[in-house]
Amino acid sequence: MQRLKFFIPLLAFVALAGLLWRGLYLDPAELPSMLIDKPMPTFAMTTVEGETIDNDDLPDEMFLLNVWGSYCLPCLVEHPTFMRLSEEGEIPVVGVNYRDRKNLAQDWLLDNGDPFQFSILDESGRFGIDLGVYGAPETYLVDKDGVIRYRHVSVLDESVWQEEFLPAIEQLRAESN
Amino acid sequence: MKNLLLMSYPLVRTVMLVLVFSAGVLIFNSPALGQVDTFEFDTTEQQERFRQLSNELRCPMCQNTNLSGSTGGVAEDLRREVHRMIMEGMTNAEIEQFMFERYGDFIFYRPRLRAETLLLWFGPLIFLIIGGLVAYSISRRAKSVDETDSHLDSSQQERLQELLHKRS
Numbered sequence: 001m002q003r004l005k006f007f008i009p010l011l012a013f014v015a016l017a018g019l020l021w022r023g024l025y026l027d028p029a030e031l032p033s034m035l036i037d038k039p040m041p042t043f044a045m046t047t048v049e050g051e052t053i054d055n056d057d058l059p060d061e062m063f064l065l066n067v068w069g070s071y072c073l074p075c076l077v078e079h080p081t082f083m084r085l086s087e088e089g090e091i092p093v094v095g096v097n098y099r100d101r102k103n104l105a106q107d108w109l110l111d112n113g114d115p116f117q118f119s120i121l122d123e124s125g126r127f128g129i130d131l132g133v134y135g136a137p138e139t140y141l142v143d144k145d146g147v148i149r150y151r152h153v154s155v156l157d158e159s160v161w162q163e164e165f166l167p168a169i170e171q172l173r174a175e176s177n
Numbered sequence: 178m179k180n181l182l183l184m185s186y187p188l189v190r191t192v193m194l195v196l197v198f199s200a201g202v203l204i205f206n207s208p209a210l211g212q213v214d215t216f217e218f219d220t221t222e223q224q225e226r227f228r229q230l231s232n233e234l235r236c237p238m239c240q241n242t243n244l245s246g247s248t249g250g251v252a253e254d255l256r257r258e259v260h261r262m263i264m265e266g267m268t269n270a271e272i273e274q275f276m277f278e279r280y281g282d283f284i285f286y287r288p289r290l291r292a293e294t295l296l297l298w299f300g301p302l303i304f305l306i307i308g309g310l311v312a313y314s315i316s317r318r319a320k321s322v323d324e325t326d327s328h329l330d331s332s333q334q335e336r337l338q339e340l341l342h343k344r345s
Contacts, residue, residue, distance in 0.1 A: 028240060034281045099250050125254040132279040134237035134251045 033140075033151040034132050040065075040146045041130035047118040048097050048105045058146060059117065062169065063092040065140040065148075066116070066156070067128065069100040070108035072136040078155045082115035085161075091169070095119030098128050098136050141165065143172055216260045223263050230259050230269065233286050234276060243286065 035041075044054040066082060068075040086093050095116035097105045102121060109119070122128055131140070134153075141150035150168045152160060218224040228245070234255065236247035244252050244259070255276070262272045273285070282288040290298060329337065 031237065031283050032281060034277070034279055099254075125250060126258075128251070129254055129258060129279060132237075132281075134280075135249070 029153055031134075031153070033148070035140075035148045036151065038148055040142060040148060041127070043120065043127055043130075045127065046121050048095075048102060048109065048121050049118070051118070053118060053120065055146065057118070058094065058142070059092040061092065061144050062172065063094055063117075063142055064165075065094050065096060065131075065142055067096045067098045067131070067133050067136045067138040067140075068119075069098050069136045070104040071100065074155045075137045076112065078137055078139075078157055079112055079115070081157055081161055083113050086115040086117075092117050096122055096127065096131070096133075098122050098133060099125045141168055141172075144176075216256075218263070226269060227260060227263055230263075230272060231256055234259070235284055235286055237280050237284065 040055060040058065042055055044052070046052050064082075064085070066078075082093050085091055093115050095118070097119045100123065102123065105119065105121070109116075120127060125133075137155060139152045139156045140148050143149050149172055150165070152164060156165070216227065218227065231245035232243050234244045236242045236244055236249050236252040236255075238249040238251045239247050242249075242252070244256050258275075259272060262275065267275075276284045277289070282291070282294055288294045288297060
């Protein structure tokens with residue numbers, strides 16, 4: 001027993017080293033969202049196309065809310081994934097055009113294709129604050145009751161879709177049944 | 178001509194470059210220049226509160242900068258919101274609650290005292306106490322060794338002499 005005591009510092013060192021080692025591989029940009037399991041913030045705004053919209057215009061089923069901007073290069077990287085999801089009817093996608101200019105946003109959608117049912121025009125970034133956004137791209141998974149269930153920061157490519165979103169969607173579907 | 182001559186020494190040139198570079202870093206990193214937008218206030222008290230809040234709220238995008246020192250888009254928006262809320266007569270507590278509901282504890286450089294932040298606040302104190310206890314027990318043991326083990330009774334003395342003689 002007395003001899004075991006000599007190993008306490010070693011154990012403490014190993015524990016601390018393990019903790020710090022793990023810390024090296026954590027992404028500091030992955031901040032927890034405060035809106036998980038909270039309803040979508042209420043809004044009454046216009047789309048990039050100029051139609052007025054509010055919460056009632058959101059899809060009645062589970063959907064993705066993607067924060068994008070024409071200035072945002074990573075958004076271009078994840079764009080093919082959203083095009084595929086919307087073309088194949090896998091899940092509806094709603095856009096939030098964040099801190100952009102209306103005409104630039106319209107041009108971007110014309111040039112690259114429009115995967116969104118509609119894009120909420122948030123030129124001032126005020127709606128982004130209510131969502132707790134800190135920069136495009138970010139993607140939220142919203143359930144059929146309009147409650148935010150998951151948030152992904154930065155690019156949502158096919159591998160993120162497979163590894164993070166599909167399991168999350170699966171789980172939500174299982175819960176609601 | 179003399180100046181030119183001086184500049185041709187590699188060491189002098191390097192030192193000069195470093196000086197110019199660090200001056201640039203100092204000037205362009207200062208919080209005063211980070212913030213480019215201007216706000217108007219009715220009273221100096223409001224202005225002081227704005228200064229204080231934007232110094233103590235963290236920019237969510239550029240993580241080690243406060244709102245006042247950041248040129249990031251979301252920091253600009255949040256400064257505008259802080260200004261709006263101050264002008265609407267909201268208290269600091271209400272403004273902090275607004276930020277907390279959207280960005281969580283991360284937004285505060287001084288996180289609130291909550292169950293989730295207890296370890297953050299008191300962790301260092303716990304480690305200090307553990308360290309203190311270890312240091313105390315070591316010093317106590319050292320003292321007790323000093324007091325008890327230094328004297329030999331007569332039989333031990335005899336044995337000691339015997340060993341010493343055997344050696345020589």
